[in-house]
Amino acid sequence: MSIKSKCFELTNYIETTPFREQINYLIESLTFRPNESNGITEDRSHFGSLARNHGSQFMGYLIIDNNRKEIEQRGMPHVPHLASSELELLSKGHALLSQIVEKCTEKIVSKHPKLRTVLDPYSQFGYPSHLIPVQDMIDISVIDPLVEEFNSCLLVGKLLECPGSLIDQRTAEEYVQIVLSLTQRINRCGVHDAPEDFKDLHFKLPTSGQHAIITRALFYFICLRNILCNICQVIYQSFINDKLPVLDKDNVISITESNSHIIGEGLTIISQPGGNEFFCAQGDLLLVKISINSRKVNDFCIVHGVTTNFHRDFGWKQEFRLRVVDEDLNSFFGLGNI
Amino acid sequence: MDAKSIFAESPENEQWRMLLHYSYPNNIKRCLDKNGFTDASIELIEGISGSISQAKEYYDACKSASLQIAPLLLYYGTTNLLYGIGNLTTGQINRIEDHGMKLGLPMPGCRVADLEITPISPVTGALSAFNRIFSASGDLCGSGSWTAMEVLGSVPDILDDYINCYEDALPFVLPVEIVKQRKEFLERIEKSHFNRFSNVSEVFSNIEKFSNNYLPYQYTDQISKVILRPRVDSEDIGIYSMSGQKHLVIGHRKNGKLISPSIIILMYMGLYSLGFVCRYKPEYWNPFIRNDISGEKLLIEKYLYICRRVIPNLVLNRLVGARVSFVGEPQGILDYSDITTREEIEEIARKEIRKSLERERMGSS
Numbered sequence: 001m002s003i004k005s006k007c008f009e010l011t012n013y014i015e016t017t018p019f020r021e022q023i024n025y026l027i028e029s030l031t032f033r034p035n036e037s038n039g040i041t042e043d044r045s046h047f048g049s050l051a052r053n054h055g056s057q058f059m060g061y062l063i064i065d066n067n068r069k070e071i072e073q074r075g076m077p078h079v080p081h082l083a084s085s086e087l088e089l090l091s092k093g094h095a096l097l098s099q100i101v102e103k104c105t106e107k108i109v110s111k112h113p114k115l116r117t118v119l120d121p122y123s124q125f126g127y128p129s130h131l132i133p134v135q136d137m138i139d140i141s142v143i144d145p146l147v148e149e150f151n152s153c154l155l156v157g158k159l160l161e162c163p164g165s166l167i168d169q170r171t172a173e174e175y176v177q178i179v180l181s182l183t184q185r186i187n188r189c190g191v192h193d194a195p196e197d198f199k200d201l202h203f204k205l206p207t208s209g210q211h212a213i214i215t216r217a218l219f220y221f222i223c224l225r226n227i228l229c230n231i232c233q234v235i236y237q238s239f240i241n242d243k244l245p246v247l248d249k250d251n252v253i254s255i256t257e258s259n260s261h262i263i264g265e266g267l268t269i270i271s272q273p274g275g276n277e278f279f280c281a282q283g284d285l286l287l288v289k290i291s292i293n294s295r296k297v298n299d300f301c302i303v304h305g306v307t308t309n310f311h312r313d314f315g316w317k318q319e320f321r322l323r324v325v326d327e328d329l330n331s332f333f334g335l336g337n338i
Numbered sequence: 339m340d341a342k343s344i345f346a347e348s349p350e351n352e353q354w355r356m357l358l359h360y361s362y363p364n365n366i367k368r369c370l371d372k373n374g375f376t377d378a379s380i381e382l383i384e385g386i387s388g389s390i391s392q393a394k395e396y397y398d399a400c401k402s403a404s405l406q407i408a409p410l411l412l413y414y415g416t417t418n419l420l421y422g423i424g425n426l427t428t429g430q431i432n433r434i435e436d437h438g439m440k441l442g443l444p445m446p447g448c449r450v451a452d453l454e455i456t457p458i459s460p461v462t463g464a465l466s467a468f469n470r471i472f473s474a475s476g477d478l479c480g481s482g483s484w485t486a487m488e489v490l491g492s493v494p495d496i497l498d499d500y501i502n503c504y505e506d507a508l509p510f511v512l513p514v515e516i517v518k519q520r521k522e523f524l525e526r527i528e529k530s531h532f533n534r535f536s537n538v539s540e541v542f543s544n545i546e547k548f549s550n551n552y553l554p555y556q557y558t559d560q561i562s563k564v565i566l567r568p569r570v571d572s573e574d575i576g577i578y579s580m581s582g583q584k585h586l587v588i589g590h591r592k593n594g595k596l597i598s599p600s601i602i603i604l605m606y607m608g609l610y611s612l613g614f615v616c617r618y619k620p621e622y623w624n625p626f627i628r629n630d631i632s633g634e635k636l637l638i639e640k641y642l643y644i645c646r647r648v649i650p651n652l653v654l655n656r657l658v659g660a661r662v663s664f665v666g667e668p669q670g671i672l673d674y675s676d677i678t679t680r681e682e683i684e685e686i687a688r689k690e691i692r693k694s695l696e697r698e699r700m701g702s703s
Contacts, residue, residue: 249569250553250569253553253570254522274553310560313526313562315565
């Protein structure tokens with residue numbers, strides 16, 4: 001078993017709940033423009049687009065709603081208002097994801113309390129967390145298998161082995177800053193490269209010693225935060241999509257680059273838009289299933305970047321820059337093995 | 339099929355020189371052995387040799403003949419060529435007893451385009467036998483009648499002449515423009531090529547294997563041409579004109595079935611109809627040659643020229659296993675001097691960064 005499979009089991013359950021239907025309808029009304037067939041009456045697609053690009057699942061919608069004035073002051077078009085019932089739905093969705101994060105990190109936090117914010121993928125946004133009960137939406141015990149699987153993953157085991165005295169050398173805020181800064185550096189290099197000083201860590205980083213333990217612990221923080229973020233993303237997508245977006249023989253034009261490096265694996269794929277992959281934004285999970293020149297790719301990937309291109313002489317195409325995720329939904333899996 | 343360029347000052351002569359290689363018994367034996375037909379009879383070898391030699395004679399005679407008999411000579415020559423090469427590639431004597439087609443009697447004054455060809459004799463008819471060897475379209479008998487117009491509209495090299503000649507005619511090939519870009523390539527078709535069709539999607543649904551080999555086509559008002567993107571690992575389903583331009587073949591709807599005979603077979607059917615009328619219906623053919631005021635004669639002359647040039651080339655492609663094109667440029671030189679490699683670009687960038695850092699350092703000291 002793996003975190004990925006447990007996560008998809010959970011999504012199967014979510015898809016049967018009435019709560020999912022309500023959220024799905026709401027997100028669709030914030031994604032598509034009104035037309036004769038979809039029953040949408042008001043064009044709020046701009047809101048949806050801003051929220052999707054925020055890359056923080058339901059919280060993105062709440063933040064956009066919260067920051068409406070600042071966004072409009074920046075010269076952006078009018079941000080449509082959400083009804084209080086709609087905000088409540090989104091808040092409940094976010095509460096569910098927060099609950100999953102909290103449950104998953106419970107064991108680690110009981111040993112290293114300051115890691116609560118370090119591992120929480122939402123801690124960087126500074127959005128106030130509200131305690132909203134989620135029991136009326138789902139039977140909360142359904143997340144237990146996922147939590148159990150998360151706790152049995154190798155990285156959690158490695159982190160729990162780290163001496164508390166070493167972890168306590170810095171404050172939680174310092175760790176959050178370091179993790180965000182390192183993640184930003186990794187992301188700046190794109191999906192096919194790694195920061196220069198990471199490249200020879202396999203050889204340079206000693207196997208023991210205080211510095212090595214702390215450095216590795218930082219990488220575990222980055223990986224586990226990434227896994228939790230991806231778990232939230234998979235569950236969020238199960239609310240909004242009936243099917244995971246797929247890049248396969250029916251839309252892929254070419255794989256222009258594919259490689260492995262110290263961070264993980266990167267893919268750049270050019271596709272012809274045609275299905276729900278057209279709406280993919282940074283942070284979304286999709287499936288790549290294609291065989292090219294007898295090479296088979298069958299991987300789940302996180303969208304690092306996507307560029308949609310139209311030219312009147314060449315038509316439509318999209319370029320996806322993707323990070324492959326492993327069985328634990330880790331897109332930085334190389335870092336966990338250093 | 340890969341492309342192969344061969345230097346030739348006269349493509350027509352060169353392609354025949356290459357084909358005549360297989361008029362020599364030793365070469366025929368070697369070719370048959372290579373293809374696993376090790377017990378070839380003398381009868382088979384001599385039959386192949388004689389057929390190819392006679393084909394060459396007919397083709398040569400056709401060059402200097404007028405339109406009065408040129409179609410007939412070309413039809414005979416092509417029959418010999420397809421028979422010889424067909425036996426060579428299948429390693430057996432393919433029994434042929436008749437043309438495998440019959441022609442509807444032309445009405446006085448009717449257009450050549452209106453001649454009707456009906457495939458018959460599915461076992462020993464020449465058309466069916468050659469179709470089994472040179473085409474993958476399945477049995478043509480039972481497909482009903484074909485007009486010469488359908489045949490003429492299927493030949494890429496005369497497409498413009500065909501469109502100009504027949505105002506009401508639908509083409510059966512679409513010229514494709516291949517656009518190569520750094521990271522991918524695409525294919526495009528001028529929108530004007532769809533002017534004679536009422537429904538673009540129907541055109542694509544009539545192209546055999548189109549959806550297996552291309553992503554859905556892009557055709558909107560905002561896009562200047564119809565954009566086609568081949569699927570990954572797709573096969574090339576196009577045919578190529580002498581100029582090397584790719585064309586997609588629109589199949590023929592016959593008795594509710596989509597049939598796409600190979601271009602060799604369609605050309606052969608066209609030659610049969612023209613050869614038959616010039617031989618057996620001079621009362622129709624002679625006035626056409628003398629009195630044509632429509633310009634159809636020009637089209638027929640070009641069709642015959644294209645058949646003479648293209649059919650041996652297509653047969654040769656099959657023997658060589660590549661799309662042979664005859665070129666006039668010198669061979670054996672690969673000139674990459676204008677291409678800048680990634681490494682060279684990176685080296686230039688490194689030098690520039692180094693210079694700029696040095697300038698910064700000097701400015702600050």
